[in-house]
Amino acid sequence: MKEQRSIPKHKLTRAASLVKTGAKIGGSYAKYYGKKIATGKDDRNALHEDIAEETYSAFSKLKGGPLKVAQMLSIDQNILPQAYQEQFAQAQYSAPPLSYPLVVRTFKQEFGQSPNDIFDTFTKSAVNAASIGQVHRATIGGETFAVKIQYPGVAESLKSDLRLVKPIAMRIVGLTSKEIDYYFDEVEERLLEETDYTLELKRSQALTAKSSHLANVHFPSYYADFSSTRILTMEWIDGLPLDKWIASEPSQEERNRIGQAMWDFYHFQVHELREFHADPHPGNFLVTGDNQFYILDFGCVKELEDDFYRDYFQLLDMNRVLDDEHFENMLDKLGLLQTSDSSTERELLRELYRESIELLSRPFQRERFDFGDESYVQEIYNFSERTQKDPEIKRLNTARGSRHAIYLNRAYYGLYNLLASMKAVITADIPAELTA
Amino acid sequence: MPKKAASKSPADWIEAYVDYLLEHGEAPKSVFRFAKDQGMGEKAFYQHFASFDALEGEIWKGMVSDTVATLDADADYPEYPAQQKLAAFYYTFLEVALDNRSFLLLRFPGVMLVGAPGYMCKFRKAFTDYIKPVLDQAKGSKEIPERGRLNDSYPNLVYAQLLFIIDYWLKDESAQFQRTDALIEKSIALGFDLIGAQVIDSAFDLVRFLAGDRKSN
Numbered sequence: 001m002k003e004q005r006s007i008p009k010h011k012l013t014r015a016a017s018l019v020k021t022g023a024k025i026g027g028s029y030a031k032y033y034g035k036k037i038a039t040g041k042d043d044r045n046a047l048h049e050d051i052a053e054e055t056y057s058a059f060s061k062l063k064g065g066p067l068k069v070a071q072m073l074s075i076d077q078n079i080l081p082q083a084y085q086e087q088f089a090q091a092q093y094s095a096p097p098l099s100y101p102l103v104v105r106t107f108k109q110e111f112g113q114s115p116n117d118i119f120d121t122f123t124k125s126a127v128n129a130a131s132i133g134q135v136h137r138a139t140i141g142g143e144t145f146a147v148k149i150q151y152p153g154v155a156e157s158l159k160s161d162l163r164l165v166k167p168i169a170m171r172i173v174g175l176t177s178k179e180i181d182y183y184f185d186e187v188e189e190r191l192l193e194e195t196d197y198t199l200e201l202k203r204s205q206a207l208t209a210k211s212s213h214l215a216n217v218h219f220p221s222y223y224a225d226f227s228s229t230r231i232l233t234m235e236w237i238d239g240l241p242l243d244k245w246i247a248s249e250p251s252q253e254e255r256n257r258i259g260q261a262m263w264d265f266y267h268f269q270v271h272e273l274r275e276f277h278a279d280p281h282p283g284n285f286l287v288t289g290d291n292q293f294y295i296l297d298f299g300c301v302k303e304l305e306d307d308f309y310r311d312y313f314q315l316l317d318m319n320r321v322l323d324d325e326h327f328e329n330m331l332d333k334l335g336l337l338q339t340s341d342s343s344t345e346r347e348l349l350r351e352l353y354r355e356s357i358e359l360l361s362r363p364f365q366r367e368r369f370d371f372g373d374e375s376y377v378q379e380i381y382n383f384s385e386r387t388q389k390d391p392e393i394k395r396l397n398t399a400r401g402s403r404h405a406i407y408l409n410r411a412y413y414g415l416y417n418l419l420a421s422m423k424a425v426i427t428a429d430i431p432a433e434l435t436a
Numbered sequence: 437m438p439k440k441a442a443s444k445s446p447a448d449w450i451e452a453y454v455d456y457l458l459e460h461g462e463a464p465k466s467v468f469r470f471a472k473d474q475g476m477g478e479k480a481f482y483q484h485f486a487s488f489d490a491l492e493g494e495i496w497k498g499m500v501s502d503t504v505a506t507l508d509a510d511a512d513y514p515e516y517p518a519q520q521k522l523a524a525f526y527y528t529f530l531e532v533a534l535d536n537r538s539f540l541l542l543r544f545p546g547v548m549l550v551g552a553p554g555y556m557c558k559f560r561k562a563f564t565d566y567i568k569p570v571l572d573q574a575k576g577s578k579e580i581p582e583r584g585r586l587n588d589s590y591p592n593l594v595y596a597q598l599l600f601i602i603d604y605w606l607k608d609e610s611a612q613f614q615r616t617d618a619l620i621e622k623s624i625a626l627g628f629d630l631i632g633a634q635v636i637d638s639a640f641d642l643v644r645f646l647a648g649d650r651k652s653n
Contacts, residue, residue: 076521098621099519099520099523099621099624100512100516100520101516101520101523101524101526101527102523102527102617102620102621104524104527105514105617106617109612116512124512151618152614152615152617152618152621153610153615153617153618156610156611156614156615157615157618159524202543324642392552
């Protein structure tokens with residue numbers, strides 16, 4: 001069989017290194033429970049840190065799927081405890097580079113020419129690593145380009161990688177295969193899209209054109225002539241990634257301006273276009289020397305169906321949420337309550353969801369919202385700690401809801417995180433149609 | 437019956453031979469018959485090649501020399517560190533080999549076996565002649581450590597890697613042979629890591645220790 005024949009070595013070594021991780025995670029748990037019994041102290045955080053480090057180091061050795069999944073999980077606080085996120089957030093910085101001869105080969109395959117034939121200058125080594133590719137800087141005359149080149153065979157190895165990651169992810173979050181399938185199906189679909197640079201080019205051009213009227217938001221230009229399925233060329237933007245910009249201590253005024261621009265950008269995409277940039281990672285936002293705010297990387301884009309959009313965002317209407325019957329009805333529609341739940345379980349979950357909605361929709365409910373308010377971040381943190389530790393809630397609260405919510409939640413968690421680290425004060429409102 | 441040509445260059449003979457090989461799936465029965473089919477006397481064949489094996493040797497050697505010629509024509513190539521030179525060789529070789537893929541499909545994996553056909557000697561020699569200066573460069577730049585006589589075995593190890601890559605490539609069904617590209621990146625990285633690491637020194641040390649053990653007992 002075709003698959004069997006072309007995979008062996010490759011897949012075997014990958015499998016071996018992931019199995020090792022699985023075994024180590026088992027070991028860490030043993031250590032944790034041993035310690036807990038011995039000391040009577042709950043050292044859960046140390047446990048998570050141990051495991052996160054080991055999982056991350058195994059993932060980072062593998063290009064493609066696992067690294068993407070690692071990054072993906074790192075942003076979903078629902079699924080991963082704090083310690084994992086910190087480890088996985090490093091994921092993008094540690095990809096081993098493609099050799100320059102391979103870059104040349106890829107160019108020849110895609111354009112029939114080497115980089116030096118096309119550009120006046122082209123850096124021999126990558127200036128930036130991305131999880132499924134790397135970025136080189138190139139120039140023609142006075143113009144500077146960022147050229148992203150994909151690792152070979154990424155699209156093909158993604159599926160088998162995801163299959164390898166699944167058992168480990170199941171172990172981390174304690175879910176069964178059936179419960180986690182919807183998650184992996186959605187992730188696989190998005191990841192496969194990300195390997196198609198032709199699609200990314202189209203989306204980048206379309207979404208940036210539609211968003212170009214937004215104030216204080218800029219996008220690089222994209223160059224179709226120098227792009228193909230495995231190479232994507234865009235304008236080079238000289239700027240600091242958002243996290244570094246924040247570290248440079250900009251004024252409150254600037255932080256508010258850029259925070260608001262970011263909020264408006266997401267608001268417009270989610271609520272107007274219903275198609276949004278689903279990767280709010282600090283590396284995807286740049287601030288230039290003259291404080292222009294640039295948004296990059298439309299590799300991961302999620303489209304929302306109207307029905308799902310309405311069911312989901314009607315949760316922002318507190319009048320509906322505060323009415324038990326109405327609220328349960330909405331939760332049923334979203335798959336957050338299931339027919340198999342007993343009436344006490346329904347009640348427990350209903351109150352839990354109500355609390356989380358009240359908490360997470362708060363920025364929408366007020367005219368102005370201060371993301372610098374540490375008590376808010378602390379409240380979210382406490383809430384997730386409490387729900388993650390409560391065995392009854394943990395049992396009920398995992399793997400529910402629509403697959404469409406995964407990337408939407410991810411985008412909003414990412415957005416909240418970035419706004420919180422910017423300590424920005426923003427103005428938000430609920431789209432009129434949702435409260436009608 | 438082809439028209440009688442005044443003379444045939446080595447390249448013409450090679451082309452005719454490969455055509456025959458691919459159409460019939462085996463070498464011609466005799467030089468006499470083959471030359472006659474080409475409308476020539478066998479003397480014209482022997483003028484260039486001593487045997488079919490010698491001719492095949494030239495095909496294999498030609499793939500290496502074409503690759504090296506392409507590399508030498510590249511402005512960036514001389515500046516590459518050894519590891520990248522080797523990668524550039526493999527990628528360029530696969531481009532060249534793409535013209536001969538059917539021929540290679542017919543000949544592999546027979547050439548991988550112990551007691552490979554005579555024509556592979558020329559291939560091996562052409563490749564090791566190419567790789568020796570690259571490995572010397574690597575030693576000079578400390579990409580690989582000096583290990584005395586152990587270094588002498590490296591050209592053969594790299595040759596084994598080349599055969600492994602060709603074999604993988606011939607079975608590769610991914611788009612644009614992307615999996616082979618990935619294999620090249622990974623196996624070169626592993627190769628240089630292994631050669632560079634203490635692993636080999638430690639293993640060597642252990643073997644020497646055990647060998648000494650046995651002598652003293």
